[in-house]
Amino acid sequence: MCADFGWRTFYFPTGLREREKDMKKNHLITIIACAIALVAIVVVLILVFGKHEHTWSEWQVSKAVTCDNDGLNIRVCDKCGESQSMITYAQGHSWGAWSPTKKATCTDNGLETRVCDKCGESQSKTTYAKGHSWSSWSVTEQYTCTTNGSKERVCSCGEKETQIIVGGHSWESATCVDPKTCKNCNLTEGEALGHVGMIGSECTRCKQIIYPKVNMPRTPMAVYHSSALGTIIIEITQLSYKFTSSNRISVSFSAEVVSVSDEPLAKLTISVLDSDGYKIGSGSWMDVYPSFGDKYKESVSVSLELDENCSEITIVIE
Ligand SMILES: [Zn+2]
Numbered sequence: 676m677c678a679d680f681g682w683r684t685f686y687f688p689t690g691l692r693e694r695e696k697d698m699k700k701n702h703l704i705t706i707i708a709c710a711i712a713l714v715a716i717v718v719v720l721i722l723v724f725g726k727h728e729h730t731w732s733e734w735q736v737s738k739a740v741t742c743d744n745d746g747l748n749i750r751v752c753d754k755c756g757e758s759q760s761m762i763t764y765a766q767g768h769s770w771g772a773w774s775p776t777k778k779a780t781c782t783d784n785g786l787e788t789r790v791c792d793k794c795g796e797s798q799s800k801t802t803y804a805k806g807h808s809w810s811s812w813s814v815t816e817q818y819t820c821t822t823n824g825s826k827e828r829v830c831s832c833g834e835k836e837t838q839i840i841v842g843g844h845s846w847e848s849a850t851c852v853d854p855k856t857c858k859n860c861n862l863t864e865g866e867a868l869g870h871v872g873m874i875g876s877e878c879t880r881c882k883q884i885i886y887p888k889v890n891m892p893r894t895p896m897a898v899y900h901s902s903a904l905g906t907i908i909i910e911i912t913q914l915s916y917k918f919t920s921s922n923r924i925s926v927s928f929s930a931e932v933v934s935v936s937d938e939p940l941a942k943l944t945i946s947v948l949d950s951d952g953y954k955i956g957s958g959s960w961m962d963v964y965p966s967f968g969d970k971y972k973e974s975v976s977v978s979l980e981l982d983e984n985c986s987e988i989t990i991v992i993e
């Protein structure tokens with residue numbers, strides 16, 4: 676197309692257009708190359724400063740762990756300077772056994788200590804005084820109605836305690852029939868209270884039937900009996916009485932024939948007199964032809980005409 680010079684001149688404008696096209700083309704290539712380079716730089720930057728595999732340093736202790744405080748370790752990335760921390764948790768003390776540094780006694784507190792075998796820290800606690808452990812009391816001196824006694828107790832620690840036992844009478848209160856009496860020496864004080872109520876009725880205090888006071892003959896006593904048949908002496912060795920109802924009394928006796936002549940009757944008459952001496956009842960016992968040495972153990976029941984004001988009766992044996 677450039678063979679014809681005339682046309683070359685003529686076509687020069689056409690050649691300029693070609694060069695212009697080439698320049699445009701080169702320009703485009705340059706832009707693309709720049710873009711590629713930029714992308715490459717970005718990729719390199721991302722690779723270097725963006726996502727990367729950290730290169731961690733060794734863990735460094737920032738705060739040491741103790742038995743009761745958590746510790747802290749730190750490591751740093753060589754590339755980006757990022758740091759990581761890790762807590763080491765406190766595991767607590769590892770205490771040894773308690774051992775006494777001062778033994779407690781009966782009266783003084785003691786002390787026990789234990790040591791942590793990891794950190795050497797120690798703890799102590801009080802062991803409290805146990806107090807004496809007393810034996811039971813033992814009497815070292817008996818008390819009496821008129822003197823004090825003493826008693827003692829001991830502890831395994833050797834401590835001893837002594838107490839006085841206050842002596843004195845052990846009084847039992849007066850009752851209807853007995854005065855105030857010491858259980859130990861039988862000493863009496865004052866009078867019996869006496870029943871409350873009428874003779875023959877129930878006492879309002881002790882709930883017993885109230886009988887008159889009974890006076891009995893002293894024993895041994897001899898009873899002499901004589902009749903046309905002969906004579907006899909009976910010795911009464913024992914006498915007792917019992918009210919069988921409010922107006923009946925039973926008198927029991929033990930007797931022995933100590934003297935006899937001919938063929939007499941053995942006979943006892945038991946009379947009961949009131950406080951004025953009037954007979955208010957009688958009974959008798961009889962045995963025919965007794966012999967010397969005969970022994971009796973008998974009872975005679977006597978009905979009484981008891982007045983409710985009759986506070987005392989007397990038994991007479993003839
Ligand atoms: Zn890093």
Ligand SMILES: [Zn+2]
Nearest residue numbers: 742768791794
């Ligand atoms: Zn410890």
Ligand SMILES: [Zn+2]
Nearest residue numbers: 781807830832
């Ligand atoms: Zn003690």
Ligand SMILES: [Zn+2]
Nearest residue numbers: 820844857860
């Ligand atoms: Zn006494």
Ligand SMILES: [Zn+2]
Nearest residue numbers: 851870878881
């Ligand atoms: Zn009474």
